[in-house]
Amino acid sequence: MDFDLTEEQRLLQDSVARLLTDKYGFEQRKAYMKSAEGWSRDIWAQYAELGLLGLPFAEDEGGFGGSHVETMLVAEQLGKALALEPWIPTVVIGGGFLRHGAEAGLRAELVPQIAGGELMLAFAHTERQSRYDLNDVATAAKKDGSGWVISGRKGMVIHGDSAGKLVVTARTAGGQRDAKGIGVFLVDASHSGVNRRGYRTVDGQRAAEVELSNVPAEAVLGNPEDGLALVDQVVDETIVALAAEAVGCMQVAHDMTIDYMKTRKQFDRPIGSFQALQHRAADMLVQLEQARSMSYFAAMGVEERDPLERRKNMASVKVQIGRSARFVGQQSIQLHGGIAMTMEYAVGHYFKRLTVNDAMFGDADYWVRYLANAGGLVTAA
Amino acid sequence: MELRFSEAERAFRQEVRDFIAKELPKETRERMLAGKSPTKQMVVDWQRKLNARGWAVPEWPREWGGPDWTLGMRYIFREELQMAPAPQPLAFNTNMCGPVIAEFGTEEQKKRFLPRMANLDDWWCQGFSEPGAGSDLAGLKTRAVKQGDHYIVNGQKTWTTLAQHADWIFLLVRTDPNAKKQEGISFLLCDMKTPGITVRPIITIEGGHEVNEVFFDDVKVPVENLVGEENKGWDCAKFLLGNERFGQARVGASRERIRRLKAIASTESMDGGRPLMEDPDFARKVTEIEVELKALEMTVMRVIATESKRKDKKPDPATSVLKIKGTEIQQMCSELLMKAAGPYAWVDGDPEAEGSNDIDVAPDWAFGLAGVYFNWRKQSIYGGSNEIQRNIMAKAFLGL
Ligand SMILES: Cc1cc2nc3c(=O)[nH]c(=O)nc-3n(C[C@H](O)[C@H](O)[C@H](O)COP(=O)(O)OP(=O)(O)OC[C@H]3O[C@@H](n4cnc5c(N)ncnc54)[C@H](O)[C@@H]3O)c2cc1C
Ligand SMILES: Cc1cc2nc3c(=O)[nH]c(=O)nc-3n(C[C@H](O)[C@H](O)[C@H](O)COP(=O)(O)OP(=O)(O)OC[C@H]3O[C@@H](n4cnc5c(N)ncnc54)[C@H](O)[C@@H]3O)c2cc1C
Numbered sequence: 103m104d105f106d107l108t109e110e111q112r113l114l115q116d117s118v119a120r121l122l123t124d125k126y127g128f129e130q131r132k133a134y135m136k137s138a139e140g141w142s143r144d145i146w147a148q149y150a151e152l153g154l155l156g157l158p159f160a161e162d163e164g165g166f167g168g169s170h171v172e173t174m175l176v177a178e179q180l181g182k183a184l185a186l187e188p189w190i191p192t193v194v195i196g197g198g199f200l201r202h203g204a205e206a207g208l209r210a211e212l213v214p215q216i217a218g219g220e221l222m223l224a225f226a227h228t229e230r231q232s233r234y235d236l237n238d239v240a241t242a243a244k245k246d247g248s249g250w251v252i253s254g255r256k257g258m259v260i261h262g263d264s265a266g267k268l269v270v271t272a273r274t275a276g277g278q279r280d281a282k283g284i285g286v287f288l289v290d291a292s293h294s295g296v297n298r299r300g301y302r303t304v305d306g307q308r309a310a311e312v313e314l315s316n317v318p319a320e321a322v323l324g325n326p327e328d329g330l331a332l333v334d335q336v337v338d339e340t341i342v343a344l345a346a347e348a349v350g351c352m353q354v355a356h357d358m359t360i361d362y363m364k365t366r367k368q369f370d371r372p373i374g375s376f377q378a379l380q381h382r383a384a385d386m387l388v389q390l391e392q393a394r395s396m397s398y399f400a401a402m403g404v405e406e407r408d409p410l411e412r413r414k415n416m417a418s419v420k421v422q423i424g425r426s427a428r429f430v431g432q433q434s435i436q437l438h439g440g441i442a443m444t445m446e447y448a449v450g451h452y453f454k455r456l457t458v459n460d461a462m463f464g465d466a467d468y469w470v471r472y473l474a475n476a477g478g479l480v481t482a483a
Numbered sequence: 484m485e486l487r488f489s490e491a492e493r494a495f496r497q498e499v500r501d502f503i504a505k506e507l508p509k510e511t512r513e514r515m516l517a518g519k520s521p522t523k524q525m526v527v528d529w530q531r532k533l534n535a536r537g538w539a540v541p542e543w544p545r546e547w548g549g550p551d552w553t554l555g556m557r558y559i560f561r562e563e564l565q566m567a568p569a570p571q572p573l574a575f576n577t578n579m580c581g582p583v584i585a586e587f588g589t590e591e592q593k594k595r596f597l598p599r600m601a602n603l604d605d606w607w608c609q610g611f612s613e614p615g616a617g618s619d620l621a622g623l624k625t626r627a628v629k630q631g632d633h634y635i636v637n638g639q640k641t642w643t644t645l646a647q648h649a650d651w652i653f654l655l656v657r658t659d660p661n662a663k664k665q666e667g668i669s670f671l672l673c674d675m676k677t678p679g680i681t682v683r684p685i686i687t688i689e690g691g692h693e694v695n696e697v698f699f700d701d702v703k704v705p706v707e708n709l710v711g712e713e714n715k716g717w718d719c720a721k722f723l724l725g726n727e728r729f730g731q732a733r734v735g736a737s738r739e740r741i742r743r744l745k746a747i748a749s750t751e752s753m754d755g756g757r758p759l760m761e762d763p764d765f766a767r768k769v770t771e772i773e774v775e776l777k778a779l780e781m782t783v784m785r786v787i788a789t790e791s792k793r794k795d796k797k798p799d800p801a802t803s804v805l806k807i808k809g810t811e812i813q814q815m816c817s818e819l820l821m822k823a824a825g826p827y828a829w830v831d832g833d834p835e836a837e838g839s840n841d842i843d844v845a846p847d848w849a850f851g852l853a854g855v856y857f858n859w860r861k862q863s864i865y866g867g868s869n870e871i872q873r874n875i876m877a878k879a880f881l882g883l
Contacts, residue, residue, distance in 0.1 A: 103485060103486065103487065103488060103489075103555055103784050103787065103788045104484060104485040104486075104788055105484055105486070105784075105785055105788045105789065106484065106788075106792075107484060108484070111484070171484050360881050360882070360883070363883060364882070364883065374881075374883040375883070377874075377877075379883075380873065380874070380877035380881075380883050381870070381873040381874075381877070383876075383877060383881055383883065384803070384872075384873035384874075384876040384877050384881070385873070387803070387804075387876055387880065387881065388803075388804045388807055388808060388876075391782055391804045392775070392778040392779070392782060392804065392808065393778075394785075395778045395779075395781035395782040395784075395785060396777070396778045396781065398484075398486055398781055398785070399486070399777065399778070399781045401484075401486070402486040402487070418773070418774045418777050421770075421771070421774045422774050422775070422777070422778045470767055470770050470771060470774070471763070471767065473770045473773075473774070474763065474766035474767045474769070474770040475766075478745070478766075478769060478770045478773045479770075479773040479774070479776075479777055480738055480741045480742055480745065480773050480776075481742065481745070482742055482745035482746040482749050483739070483742035483743050483745075483746045
């Protein structure tokens, strides 16, 4: 066992941290959020320079050859800065579909564009009725000659408004909730049959409602009749990034709270001298450390070969991260008092990001239910 | 970053598992499976087997019989014992007093005490707490006055675990009543057969006899039984208390309890004619504990990984998590096991009785589960209560 980073990993972590410390202060972030796109093209170009946009792709395809540990390291830093750019949708989710589902020719075409910062991707999966069930897909794909044509509505497509291409799930066979018969398709987002309505989410990110009317697929990712396993794989890998992002957010919320407790005086002393608050802060630290442990476990557990075991690992990650995020987020507000309620104070933004992070691809309650049904982690004696 | 045990460590796990499977007596295992403490004889016999194998004192220096294991191997060893379940080497001998003597003791003390401790020829108990000195241990009042070549000890210890079995007791005593609290304390070794010692049982809420009051009335302790310097006993105490940093997590013990819980709740208990594990509420509670345990296991790994590299003796912030979460999880396991038994958890059997079920009313698996639940409330009280742990975290790690 060894939790030390390699020299290259440390360099990667440091360079991301340096960039974000310089360019992602609270006021700077506010400016990015207010811009038309809601994030910074300039920062995006610098991610490309640092190699973050090609991170998980093979080196001979123009990528950086990073493992899940690298994904975790970068995502944690982005979480600390509450970065607004479409890194997870493009690199982790979109990149995951390309790595696991695309043919080499398609990758050869797209990976350099992604790594260079020219192409953004988004995952158009969720529908009005589906909530967190990955198998609930009503959007339809119909065979059209040798290709597919897609029609339907997708909602809460994170960064769907800026994406150049969409990874769309659509039903090729079976009923709306059948596990079989789901295909994954790559779609040109600027096609005339794609209608996008962008908006801001509570945590400052961008999302879009996407309507597809007879949109031809540019490519099929994986098996069009049986793509759910591919979706599961990519979502599981995305959970590595989400967990790390949450840990980054929790770390900052916790640190800010401790600092505030040392400086804020009431009753003629720092509020950090009150034992009730000290114990709460200690409990926050317990939750943070347990979350960090599960973030490491995510990077390890996602490599499990058996898909069911892998899914159970990632479910347990979502449960712990979600529970910890809720506690650390809520208490960082409470321990600050009124000041944390203001838009001008950063800690509330971490709380909001943590709240949305928990719910991405299913919140802790959803996954605890799943895990219980799947028999849990420990086998009966 | 390598988050798994090494090949060698995995092979070691198998070796330990095989040894336990071959050598652990069936009666010991069954008694422990039922949630009862092993008898004195069971503990002694088992520790002698471990000692013969060279495994009784994982934490000791090599020259005194320590096996020179990596922290990972120590963890694996304890986890396998807990999951079997098998008795641990007696903590008072091997984790508490032994390491103190090895670190602070004289050559004569090491030769005289350590080999007998390792083989459990002497059973030791811990005389720290007093009626007036619990969390605030340094407030202890038991007095030791030097007279010629003896200390004369007067006072009272309490909560002394298994003093009824003990041949020896290690004591914190006050040798300088005028010094500051921590500075007038000494660490003494005392033969339990010395005249003037009285042991009185304290019966805990589930009916068991595991703790005692120990009274000292003009008890003569030879000066050669002082460990370290006079009035420097607090250094020994701090060393002792800080020694077992990841032992309190007891991940293996909780995993064993969850396995058992799931076996019981999947087969035996029926709600509405269905196994209890099919009740979504119950299954969810079990699952939540399993997740917390997985996170704790990873936290233990982190502590082991950083501790093995650390030059200074400062613990990793993650260590503070171990006691709090470890005990919360164990307590929750004991509660769910009791709940799984339903009304048959209520039979008030004798926790000391031989066999697993002295009142033949409840099914064997249900017997005594409430008792364990009641008894395990102790876990968040001793070993530095969970509130004291939070104080330590707030001060040492958060700087509040
Ligand atoms: C939305 C909103 C509306 C409000 N409306 C009004 C209004 O209309 N008029 C008005 O006058 N005020 C108003 N307030 C102010 C409100 O009453 C204060 O926020 C409140 O008194 C807490 O004070 P504080 O925010 O300065 O936090 P602090 O007093 O600085 O407290 C910070 C933290 O320390 C804790 N703490 C403080 N002292 C102790 C202690 N001795 N022991 C243990 N913990 C302690 C607190 O519980 C809190 O968790 C409003 C506040 C908010 C958020
Ligand atoms: C089953 C059992 C076995 C034991 N075995 C041994 C043994 O073998 N040898 C031995 O020496 N001792 C032993 N102990 C004693 C144990 O170490 C003490 O019980 C422990 O130190 C707590 O002391 P106390 O019980 O006097 O509680 P107190 O210290 O009186 O504490 C009472 C409550 O106040 C809280 N509290 C105290 N101080 C603070 C503070 N500063 N801030 C916040 N909260 C605080 C505590 O957390 C607790 O909730 C055993 C105890 C038990 C229950």
